[in-house]
Amino acid sequence: MNQVPDYEAIKRFSADIRINTIKSIHSTGSGHIGGSASIADVLAVLYGGMMRVDPKNPKWAERDWLVLSKGHCGPALYATLALKGYFPMDWLTTLNKPNTNLPSHADANRTPGVDMSTGSLGQGISAAVGIALGNRTQKIDSYTYCIVGDGELNEGEVWEACSAATDLKLDNLIVFVDWNKKQLDGRLEEILEPGDISKKFEVFGFDVQTVVGYDYQAIWEAIEKAKSIKGKPSVIILDTIKGLGVKLAEEKEFNHHLPITDEGAEEAIAEIERRLSEGTYPVGDFKW
Amino acid sequence: MVKIRKEIKISPEEMRYAYCDALIEAAKDNEKIVTIDCDLSNSCGTKKFKATYPDRGFNVGIQEQNGCAMAGGLSATGLIPFFHSFAVFSTRRVYDQFFLSCAYAKQNVKIVGSDAGVSAASNGGTHMAFEDIALVRAMPTATIVEPSDPTMMKALVPQIANTYGVFYLRMPRKTVYDIYEPGSTFELGKSVTIREGTDVTLIASGLIVVNALKAADLLAEIGISARVVDMFTIKPIDVDNIVKCAKETGAIVTCENSNILGGLGGAVSEVLGEHLPTPIERIGVKDLFGEVGPQDYLEERFELTAEDIVKKAKKVFARKQA
Numbered sequence A: 001m002n003q004v005p006d007y008e009a010i011k012r013f014s015a016d017i018r019i020n021t022i023k024s025i026h027s028t029g030s031g032h033i034g035g036s037a038s039i040a041d042v043l044a045v046l047y048g049g050m051m052r053v054d055p056k057n058p059k060w061a062e063r064d065w066l067v068l069s070k071g072h073c074g075p076a077l078y079a080t081l082a083l084k085g086y087f088p089m090d091w092l093t094t095l096n097k098p099n100t101n102l103p104s105h106a107d108a109n110r111t112p113g114v115d116m117s118t119g120s121l122g123q124g125i126s127a128a129v130g131i132a133l134g135n136r137t138q139k140i141d142s143y144t145y146c147i148v149g150d151g152e153l154n155e156g157e158v159w160e161a162c163s164a165a166t167d168l169k170l171d172n173l174i175v176f177v178d179w180n181k182k183q184l185d186g187r188l189e190e191i192l193e194p195g196d197i198s199k200k201f202e203v204f205g206f207d208v209q210t211v212v213g214y215d216y217q218a219i220w221e222a223i224e225k226a227k228s229i230k231g232k233p234s235v236i237i238l239d240t241i242k243g244l245g246v247k248l249a250e251e252k253e254f255n256h257h258l259p260i261t262d263e264g265a266e267e268a269i270a271e272i273e274r275r276l277s278e279g280t281y282p283v284g285d286f287k288w
Numbered sequence B: 001m002v003k004i005r006k007e008i009k010i011s012p013e014e015m016r017y018a019y020c021d022a023l024i025e026a027a028k029d030n031e032k033i034v035t036i037d038c039d040l041s042n043s044c045g046t047k048k049f050k051a052t053y054p055d056r057g058f059n060v061g062i063q064e065q066n067g068c069a070m071a072g073g074l075s076a077t078g079l080i081p082f083f084h085s086f087a088v089f090s091t092r093r094v095y096d097q098f099f100l101s102c103a104y105a106k107q108n109v110k111i112v113g114s115d116a117g118v119s120a121a122s123n124g125g126t127h128m129a130f131e132d133i134a135l136v137r138a139m140p141t142a143t144i145v146e147p148s149d150p151t152m153m154k155a156l157v158p159q160i161a162n163t164y165g166v167f168y169l170r171m172p173r174k175t176v177y178d179i180y181e182p183g184s185t186f187e188l189g190k191s192v193t194i195r196e197g198t199d200v201t202l203i204a205s206g207l208i209v210v211n212a213l214k215a216a217d218l219l220a221e222i223g224i225s226a227r228v229v230d231m232f233t234i235k236p237i238d239v240d241n242i243v244k245c246a247k248e249t250g251a252i253v254t255c256e257n258s259n260i261l262g263g264l265g266g267a268v269s270e271v272l273g274e275h276l277p278t279p280i281e282r283i284g285v286k287d288l289f290g291e292v293g294p295q296d297y298l299e300e301r302f303e304l305t306a307e308d309i310v311k312k313a314k315k316v317f318a319r320k321q322a
């Protein structure tokens, strides 16, 4: 599984995730583009070689699992799964339409490759703790990954889940925090003082690493290190930017949920290709 | 005085802003009113309260359970907290806090849930509260209010603020119809008959009231005279008017944007069963989870449209004659 990673391929994969997320949200008119954009890179690493998965057999018992606890970013996960061949690419433009298999919040009932239904913030990480425990109890040697939003850390349940994971010594659980500095109503510190996120996890007994959330090699290596840690769960804090790599979202201060027009989509996709060819992808000359 | 508009059209005012403006107005003369938001003040349209009264609006972040029990505490000090989130989180996520720290503790807390039922539309099944009415109906002392238009919302918010006790106010976020002429007055607990009729009564609440009115028009075309009642207080329910309608029309259809189990249909059935057994049919969600899609699609999917109401009305009318 874990051959020498091809970071160029992972980068291109993340660009395709962004492009298809844009197309998908554009097809329905609006959506959670900000938080979808900021996880495109970690998804590209996970599904671009890190995770042990089989798109032809999504329920394979020996697989690695992913719980997207910030379930509102389903569109980024759907783009990833479609590109991996879990289901046809043309599903992506059915997002949120009647009878779709791709509802805005990640839904394991409908979408092949989605391991847990989420959407009520705080619950996904508890489910991930249960999955990691369930697999360990059944002697299945796999990893459970979980992506949590930085706003989602407001929920007390997240910290209940963390204390359980530590108490249970779940070293098969690897949590990512999408530290994109914003939640729905604004920046983290305007809504609820986040404090030192890294210290908080440390105190809760996690192995903590912080990496640039769009540095593919750094993410890959952080996961490898997390896997080598025994006797405790790991968290990797992804230092990201809400809306990263999607022009129309980057530019807006308030970018949680946005409409995507024809021109907006076209321009954003062209900008991704431009940054790729210039070698500045995904950040370009965007200044935070 | 209640007056129906001649033409029922989409309101230029979104329901969330009608709510927030009414609360800001009520808070002018009542400095005890405070708000708690949970990182959804943009979505719920409640941002303006904090902008107007910076010292009385608290956004606690994404922590509904904490915020709800905090509301109980704020109330214990004599304040009147209005708690805002989506209906799913305002009820099922905080049920124990709502129950214990607010209701059981006999506090004066007002819980507001936006995006009720099919109006959660593109947020999909995880965000679609069909169960909220049943949950709060089973909570002793709680009052449940579901206004059907902005004029009614503005009339009820001050009453909710000025009536001690726990309330659950359920609303769609955005588009609603203007049903009532400005200046119409409403009294908590007293349903209003908004169209007279003799063959069947359609008892509706919230965004389905408009569908019931449309259904009454369609029924008139086929010679069935339908009465329409806006049952905006779902608990305590207006027993007198339900019994009166049962006596006078002999057939009832309930129409709601929620699960018929434990919802308005359940409440009306209980009243009829105990007071005056009468044929009844229920329009509402038949014990299903929500789905994603535009609201008009969802109204069809869950059989909440005027045409669905007509079918049930014809059925119950036939049952009454059998």
Ligand SMILES: Cc1ncc(C[n+]2csc(CCOP(=O)(O)OP(=O)(O)O)c2C)c(N)n1
Residues within 6 Å of the ligand: A034, A035, A036, A070, A072, A119, A120, A121, A122, A148, A149, A150, A151, A152, A153, A178, A180, A182, A183, A184, A242, A256, B038, B039, B040, B062, B064, B089, B093
């Ligand atoms: C329990 C719960 N409360 C509220 C919401 C509504 N909501 C959806 S996304 C969001 C903000 C999330 O912020 P963050 O976790 O930082 O996500 P990101 O920035 O990655 O989009 C909120 C409040 C929800 N989905 N679940």
Ligand SMILES: [Mg+2]
Residues within 6 Å of the ligand: A035, A149, A150, A151, A178, A179, A180, A181, A182, A183, A242
């Ligand atoms: Mg965030």
